[in-house]
Amino acid sequence: MIDLRDQMERRSPEEMVKQLEDFDLDLKFSAGIWFFAPGGGRFHDRYVEDLPMEERLALAADLADYGLAGLEAHYPNEVNEGNIDLFRDLEKSTGIRLITIVPNLFYDSQFEFGALSSPIPEVRKAAIERTKTTLELNREMGTDFAIVWPGIDGYENPFGIDFIAARDRFASGLAEAMDAVPGVRVAEEPKPYEPRGKIIYGTTPEGILMSQKVESMLKAEENVKLMADGHSLVGLNPEVGHVLMGFEDLPYAFSLVMEYGKLAHTHWNSQPLGNYDQDLDVGVIGPEQTEAALYVLKMHGYRGYFGIDINPERIPVTQALKNCMDALRAANDRVNSLDHEKVIGSTSNPSKNRGWLEAYLIRARADDPGSLPPLPDFQ
DSSP states (O other): OOOOGGGGOOOOHHHHHHHHHHOOOOOOEEEEGGGGSOOOOSSSOOSSOOOOHHHHHHHHHTTTTTTEEEEEEEETTTSOTTTHHHHHHHHHHHOOEEEEEEEOOSSSGGGTTOSTTOSSHHHHHHHHHHHHHHHHHHHHHTOSBEEEOOTTSEESOOTTOOHHHHHHHHHHHHHHHHHHSTTOOEEEOOOSSSSSSEETTOSHHHHHHHHHHHHHHOOOHHHHHHHHTTOOSEEEOOBHHHHHHTTOOHHHHHHHHHHTTOBOOEEEOBOOSSSSOOOBOTTSSOHHHHHHHHHHHHHTTOOSOEEEOOOOTTSOHHHHHHHHHHHHHHHHHHHHTSOHHHHHHHHHSTTTSTTHHHHHHHHHTOSOGGGSOOOOOOO
């Protein structure tokens, strides 16, 4: 159980400056194996040939020296009992480990009307059993967590739906699976919409409420003991694109999850506010949000992986992953180069330095800050 409890620590401005000066983010990169050969969409055919898992893993292996350290895969379509040794062999030869196995609860036609929240008893039971099997495989492989995405759990027409019952079915179904395989952390991934018109538990605050609800239902002795020791068994895996689809502010959303010690993992890409889920390379849109989010993670001591979740339809996947890793490295370098004492001083005493931080960041992002007029005096 990776310890997330120090995310909840509160710091004075002076302590925060020390944290920022002493703590460096460890940019460990992971990637979802699903986008190594992206398929088509609603409006176009696939642009690249599908690849068998052996070839996808070979592409991943070539990126080990560039910084790829982890892989993420869905059960049973990407990783299963028949090919799990391929992932073991990859870890032995390259050090790239499987950090999460995700139950595929959204694609099968049986989940047309929902999976864990389905009102159809036999369908919901199938979703619970798949979640149990996936958690068992996570435990067997020693992964860090199991992402759960309620992508098909939602609705289009809101009239007459018993929303509370749907949320109860989802939460109790997840709790049942977790108690059947105790000691495995789950990381829910909120998304406000797509493929459903509205997905339940789709925003960051809803994800936190869901995590607390599920934890209140857990009864297995091992789970109860871990929670008594202050560990979150249900955390979150916020994705940059999903947060922005919901018109949330990215650094605020990350800080909210860490406030409760629940930031188990992060998924990175870029996305315009609202719109469909574009899964663009990191930094293509809104690089300032990327920097602000990294700064929040640095402020509160995030130690997890930086998962790349993109849809590189028109760029070779290896180049797209390199671009994303480099974009995060460059943003992290800019964050580390800042004068943390003045940044925190300007935000903790805003009346004394009106506009100073904005002027400072303009110069920090400039190729030649010396060509700009000097900064205003810092009070």
